[in-house]
Amino acid sequence: MTVIFAPVAGWHIDPWGGNGGGAWPPRGPPGSDTFPAPSTRGRTGRARRSSLRTSPPGARHRTVVTVTDSPPQALPPQAPVPDTRATMQPREGQPRPTRPPWVRDVIVALVVGGIWFLAVRLADQGGYWHPRWISTYWWAGAWMVFALAGRRTIPWTVFWLTMLCYPLGYRTGLQSDFHVLPILIAAFGATHSARVRPAVAVVVAGAAGLSLRLRGGPAITSGWDLRALGFDFQxxxxxxxxxxxxxTGAVALGVVMHRLALSSQSLINQNAELQRLQGVVAEQAVSAERLRIARELHDVVAHHMSAIVIRAQAATRVAPNQPDAPLLATEWIAEAGKDALKAMRTIVDMLRESPGEGGALTPAPRLDDLRGAAQRMAQAGLDVTVMIPEVNLALGPAAELALVRIAQESLTNVLLHSTATTATLSLSRRPRHIVLTVHDPGPARPPTQPGEARRDGNGVRNMGERAVTCGGRFSAGPDPDGGWLVRAHLPKDL
Known part of the structure; x- marks a missing residue:
């Protein structure tokens, strides 16, 4: 049987069979309960494996539990999160730019210039408009086209050429207020692109605009007539x-537009970075969920199934001398299997519930379950002495869950990896912590086949992660006498 957990948007739960049961009476003096091992042992059962599978980043983070008899499949590769810090790609359906900016500017300049020259030509031929110097309109229109065409690609060049050359060729006195437009457009483009300082642009553009009122001298717009210099204040x-x-208004508008462009680009970059971080956060959430499910599955299934396997193996060994041992072991294995299914159904129910339904997000084993775990170990051949203070230990839900799971995994490791027939589980109080200690005298059981799981494998890593997650400390390793010592410091709920 393969148990597959996958956080995806949909749900599919296969029903579980069996029901749990079985209570045990505590024995021994207060604060110390000893569970003697029975003389019969069970035979080997078939191990069952589990695999994990997750949905790609971006899916809704609901968790699915699927139970199937097919072998576990390989995990699909995680799609890499694109790095959008440098550029912001347009979304699908949005138009993509097909022309470079200078092409669009030239098209706009030609359209505006065409309208300008056409309007001047029609007004001149209408007989109702008689400008003194019609050539000034052609001159102003030509420089307006030039300023519009290069305002974004060559703004610095456009600014200085317009400010110097345009007034030099005018020299007839300002014929129309519209003739100031080339200077205003050039000033706007230079400050919009931040190629010219605003103060410089105001002074130079103002001086160029005033110079349009100068009359006299060689002027293209007056037929190159040499006239006396004068200034037209009108x-x-x-x-x-x-x-x-x-x-000043044109320069101020350019500065404002430049700052708006910077703010817009900053928002685009921040949005791209936010999207990238959202992908990373989603990926981390999926990974954290996978680890949490893996820990729960390992601790619950391994604890129950290890006792079943050891009991089945023991029954096989003693069957020649005790004919009724297999029958007794089978009855015990059936009850233990029901307990295992009950524990697994608890995980399934927890995973099916959403936060809005008011259900608990994690299984809630209590300290009283430690004695039940010790009893299961005793029935599998390991005498466990449990020493728990009678007073309230003031543990929070997370710390209490971690304590129970660490104790269960520690006893399971003693059963699987040690030749010891006795173990001690004790809890002691500290000012800010509750200390869990699990000790067996050893020695370690030699591996029966290559590649067999070691004592410091996934189980020890899971126990350490549980302790650190709730703010505690964890240590596990051999003691000087050849045994194995597990100690966890878990914070109190102050």
Whole structure:
């Protein structure tokens, strides 16, 4: 039988059979219970394996338990989490850019320039508009196209060429307020790309705008006529303030747009990093769930099945001298198997319940279960002396669960890996901890076949993880007398 646990969105639970039962009466003096081993032993049963399987990251983290008789399958490979820190890829369905920015800028500039030149041409031919210098409109339109086309690809070049060359070719006095647009566009593009400092852009753009009001000198827009230099205030000294207000507004808009672009890119990068971290967190949650299920399965199944295996092996060995030993062992194995199924059903019920249903998320064995574990070990041939204080030990649920599971696994290891027929399980109080001690006099049982599980294998690692998870400490190893000592310090619920 293979037990497969998988956290996925759906559920499929095969029914369990059997029912548990069996109570035992405590014996011995208060605080010390001794369980003598029976004279009969059981024969070997078929070991059962378990495998784990998880859903890929991103699935809802519900846990599924599937019981099947097929052999365990290999785990599917985990999909790697893409690293989106450098670039943010568009989602499916979103349009992807097909042209580089300079192409779009050139298209926009040509469209705006075409509209500008067409409007000037139609107005000139209509007979109702008679500008003094029509060439100034062509000149302003040409520089506006140039400023629009290069505002993102070559903003620094566009800014300085526009500020220097455009006013030099104008020189007729400002013919229209629209002729300031090339200067404003160039100032906006330079500050939007952060290629020119805002203060420099305001001063230079304001001076260039005021220079458009100069008249005289060689001017392309006036037929290269040499005229006397003059400055056209049009009777309004506030013209200087208006010009600097316009250029300051264009520069301020460029700075604001630049900061908005930086903020937008920062949000995109943070969103990409958040998505990556969400994938990592989901993967860690799945791994933690797998480890938790593996620990519960190992501790519950191994504890019950080890006693069954040892009892079955003992019955096989004594059968020639005790003909009724196999029958007695079979009856005991049936009851022990029911207990194992009951414990496994407890895990299944725990995994089926969601947090919103109000059920417990973990099995809740109590300290009283330690005596039941000792009795099972005694019936399998290991005399266990249990010493538990009668006072309240003040353990929290997590620490109490860890203590019971560590004690069960320690006794199981004594049964499997030691030749000792006796063991001691004791609890002692400390100011902030409860100390669990499990000791057997040894010596260690030699392996019967290559590759047999060692005493310091997965079981010891699981016990250490349980102790550390609830804030305690754990140690396990041989003692100077040749035995094996397990000690766990678990915090009190202060």
């Amino acid at each position: 009777g309004r000294p506030s013209t200087v303030l208006v010009m600097f207000a316009l250029t």
